[in-house]
Amino acid sequence: MINKALFKQSCKANWVKWLTVTVATCTMLAIVIIVLGNLAINDIRDSLKEVFAQADQEATLKEDVIDSYDLYLSAVDGTHQIVVGVDAMFASYDQAKEAIGSSASDEQLSAIKNQVAAGAIQQFGDLLTSSGMTQEELQASIITLLGIYDFSPDMARNSAISTITAMLPTQIEQLAQQQKLDEGATQEEAELAGQQAKGLAEKAVADYLDKSSADDFVYSQNLFTASATTEVNEMMYDQVYEMQIAQGVDAEEAEINAVAVKVISNTAISTYQIWQQTYSEDGVLTDEEKTLAKTEATKSISDQIPDKVSEALEELGNMDVYGLIIGSIFYRIAGLLLPMVFVIMTANGLLAGQVDSGSMAYVLSTPTKRRTVSVTQMTYLLFSLFAMFALLTAVSVISVWIVGGNNFAINFSEILLFNLGAFLTMFAIAGFCFMCSAIFNRAKYSLSIGGGLTIFSLVCTILGLFGSSVVPSAMRITQMNFFNYLSIITFFDTTDILSGSLAWLWKFGILLVIGIVTIIIGIFRFDKKDLPL
Amino acid sequence: MKNEIAIKVEHLTKDYGKGRGIFDLTFNVHKGEVFGFVGTNGSGKTTTIRHIMGFLKPDSGDVQVQGFDAWKDAPHIKSFVGYVPGEIAFPDLSTGTIFLKNQAELLGVKNMDYANSLIDKLQLDTSANLKRMSKGMKQKTAIVAGFMADKDILILDEPTTGLDPLMRETFLDIILQEKSKGKTIFMSSQMFDELEITCDRVALILDGKIIDIAEVASLQNPSHRIYKIEFTNQKDYEKFKKLKFKIVRDQQKYFQVTIKIANSSINQLFNVLKNYQVKFISEVKQNLEKHFKDILASQRQVKIVTSEELDKTHRQKRIEKRSLKKQQKLQKEEKDDK
16 A cells, blocks of 8 residues: 655655744743743732732731731720629619618528629639639639628729629630631641630730729720720730741841731721721611721731732733643644645645646656555655654654743643644644645645645634633633634644643544544545646 | 457447547457557547546447456456556655656556666656656656556557657657557557558547547558640640540649559559650659648538538527517616507
8 A cells, every 4th residue: 555665765855844833832842841841930929919918818817917906995895894793783882782681691691692692603603614613613702702892892892893894805705716716727726726815815904994993984885995906006016026936037027027017917906997897877887897897907908909900910810820831822723734744735735736847757657556656655754744743753752851840831731732733733734735636636726725725724723722721811802712713723722631631632532533633535636627737 | 460459449439529539439449450549630540549548437338358347347348458648747756766666656566677668768867857858758658657557558649749850750660660569559640641651540530529530551652643744845745645645733834734543554664654745744752741631631621611601590590689688677667668
C-alpha cells in the first residue's frame, strides 16, 4: 500500500518546510513556558487576592470589636442589675424587720434572714452555676452579710455587691466560650475567647462600681460607651501586639500593626455608635436595629464596591494565566498557525499540486496504483505531522520540567493532553486538506478550499476567544462566542482539560472521526477521478 | 506477429462540452508499429493519450492496451508501457540525477546502463538543477525517464518539442533504433517531417475526430506521380491537352498543365513529349504534409461553415430567448395595468 520511492520523494520535497515549522513552533513553545514559569506573573493576581482576603479579615475583626463592645456594655448592664438586686434584697430585709418590730426574737430574725437569702438565691441563682459556689455557700454568706447589715449596712452592701458581681465575669466567660464552641471553633480558641470576655467583663464591673460610687450617679449605658470604646481598643491592641511578638515580629513593627488594628477597632465602634443612633430614633434600640447597625459597621471593601466590579476583580484574581496563555492562546491559536501552514502547503503539494503541474504523470506512468499513491502521500502527511508533534510534546514536557515547582500551574498530564489535542486538531485539518487535495485537479481550488477553511477556523477561534470563558468577564464579549461554533478548533477545548472534566474525550473522538472520514473520502475520490496528466 | 494489436481504441468518446473533447475515435496500433498522431492544438491528441494511459475515464467506448482495459487495469498496463508526457513538470526534487534515480526506483529499474546510454546519446547533464533546466534539457530528461525501463510500448506526447534540430535527429535515431528492436511506439507530433521519417502510419485528428489515417510507405512510393509541364508555345500546349492524360491543374496563362500519371505510363509520356517544345518539366513531390493539408483544406471549409452555423444558432437562440422574456414581461405589465 505504501510506495517507498514515492515516500522518499515526498520527504525530500517537504523536509525544509517541515524543519522550519517544527523548529519555529518548538522554540515558541519553549520560550512561552520558560518565560511564564520564571516570571512572577502571579504577583498581581496574589495582591488582588490579598486585597479581598484582607477586606474579609477586617470585616471579621470589626465584628469581633463590635461584639466585645456589646459585651462590655452588657456586663455593665449585668452589674447594674446585680447592684439593683442587692439593694432590693436589703430593702426587703429592712421591710421584714420593720414589720416584726424591734422586739423580734432570734428565731424570727433568722427566719427572715433565711427567707431573704432564699429570694436572693432565686435572683442570683443563674450566676451560681458558673461560679464555683454552691447554693448553701451562697445562702450562708448572704445570711452572714445580713447579720453584718444589722450593725453596718454600708459594709454589708459593699461586701454583697463585690461577692456577687465577682461571679458575673465567670458567667460571661462561660457564655462566650460556649458560643464560640457552638460556632465551631476549637476548644483552645473558645477558651481564649472566654478569657478575653472575662477580662473585659471584669473591667466593666470595676468600671461600673467605680462610677456608681459617685454621689449623683444615675445609671445610663451612655455613661459607659466611652470607657467601653477605650477598653475594647486597648484589648485589641494588646491582643495583636502579643500575637505579633509571639510570632517573632520585632517590637516596633508589632506596635505599628497593633496601632493599625486599634484604629480599625476605634473606627468600627464609632461607626457602630453612629449607626445605632441613626436607627434608634425613638431612643430605644431593639435587637433587630442593633444587628442592622452592626452589619453597616462591619461592611468590607468587597461589600462597598458594586457587585459586578467586585466579581470582575475577584475573577481577575482567580484567573488562570498559564491556562489562558499556554492552553487557549498557544496550543489553540499561536502554536497551530505554523503547523497549519505546513499542512495546507504539504497536503496540496502531495496530490493536487502534482496533478496540476503534471508531475504526477511520472509516478502514475509506473506500475504504481493510484491507491498506493494516495495512501503513501497520506501516510507521509500524517507521519510528518506526528513527528512534528512528538518533538513539540518532548519540548513542552522538558520545558515544564525545567520550570516545574515555580508555582507553575500546569502539570505533566495536562501538557500531554494539550499536545494530544493539538495533534488531533491538526489530524482533522490534515484530513480535510488532504481530501481537498485529492478531490481537486487544480491547486488553486485545493488551496482555497482546504487552506481557506482552515485559516477561517483559526481566525474564528481568535475572535471566539474574546467570547469564551477563559477571558476575564471585564474583557469578555459574550456574543463573540458565536465564532467558536464556526471553528473546528472548538473541539479542542483546553478548559475541559484544565477543569478536570472528561468532556475532552468525546470532543477528541470527533476530531479523530473527522480526520479518518475525510482521508477515506479523499482516497476513494482519487481512485476514480480523471487526471489531466 | 505483425498484425497483433498493441493498442486498440474503439468508439472512444470524451465530451468536455462546447464541441471540445474527442468523439468516437477508432483505430488500432499494431505491435511493432510506429504510429503517428498529428493534429492542431486542442484537437484531442493529448486527451486520447491520457485515455491510453488510464488517466481519464472514457465517457463511452474503450481503450485496450495488449488486451487490458486502459482504465481498469491502468497499473498493470504501466508494466509494459513507457510514457513521455506532453507537459513537462517534474516532481519537487533538486537535480535530474535524483529525479532519474527516484524514477528508476518507482519503475523497478535496477540496471542503469540503458538509461546512461540514452543520457550519453542525448548529451544530457543530469546533475543540473531541475528547476533551472532549459526546455530542451527538461525534454531530454523526460525522454530518458520514459525510455529507461525499456518497455515494449512507448507513448510519446510531442516528444521533440524544445529539442534543437541536431538533438531531434538524435532522438529520431533513437526512435528508429527502438522500432528496430520491435517496439510499438505511439507518438503525437506537430512536425510532419519527423513523423514521415519514423512512422508506419499517421493519423490526422481534427476537432476530436480522426479525419484520415495515412500509410507513410504508400505516400513515399505512390502508384501515381504528378508532373508539371510548361510548353514554350500555345500550339503545343493546346495539342497536348487533347491527349488522354489526366490533367489535375490547367494554367492557360503560362501554357502550363499538371498531370497525374501511373508509374507504368511514364515512358509513354516521355515518348509523347519528344515531339513537343517543352520549357520545363518537374515532378510535384507527394508528402505527408501536403497530403494532410489537402484533406484539411477541404475539411476546414466545411468545418468553418458548421461552426459559424453553430455560433449563429447559439446567438439566435439567445436572441429568441431574450425577446421571449421581453414579451412575457410586457404581457405581465399589461396584465398588471389592467
